[in-house]
Amino acid sequence: MLGIALLIGWKIKYAAPASAGLVLVIFGSIVAHFGLNTQDSSLIKDIGLIGAGCALWLLGAGKYSIDNPIEHTEKAEYAGPVLRVTLAAVLGILGFQTLQTIQLLGIAELIFTALLIAGWMTRYGALGAFAITAFIWYTVLFTTTNLPEGFSIWNDPTRFRDAGILASALALFLLGSGKWSVDGVMEKSKIQRYETNIAKI
Secondary structure, three states: OHHHHHHHOOOHHHHHHHHHHHHHHHHHHHHHHHOOOOOOHHHHHHHHHHHHHHHHHHHOOOOOOOOOOOOOOHHHHHHHHHHHHHHHHHHHHHHHHHOOOOHHHHHHHHHHHHHHHHOOOHHHHHHHHHHHHHHHHHHHHHHOOOOOOOOOHHHOHHHHHHHHHHHHHHHHHHHOOOOOOHHHHHHHHHHHHHHHHHHHO
């Protein structure tokens, strides 16, 4: 039911935090029982899904939804930082792991992590997160030849989580960095300089 509500944009102010809370409960119960295993990429990607649910709650349903699309509040400006931090957490942890096997990819993940945390060139950081996740998805699904018998995207929970990470990265690319970011400070400075120049004319 939650999935349908999210898909059609119905009662998002309840469905989005409920979905984030559900993932958080699952994440918390696994961590409480087994500890935080940073080698489990599905578990790490849950952090990104929790952030995506919170960001959706802050933003509201938007266009093409059953909810009233003009429901944005002051909370919407916090969606950028939520997406930045949770995406950076996922990318950073996975980047440190990747450094041990594919160094160039691991370095790229860590560079994009730094951009996201600082909120500097955020759209490039989001695009990088999207590209890396899409590349890994493509590699696993279409070029790996030694997949286990019976493997399918439909029975691999990590691939579903990848879809959530792709959506989060795309949302951040479209939204921009939001509050508490280098991009925001630079934009304010640019506006102030422009207003000062206009006032001198």
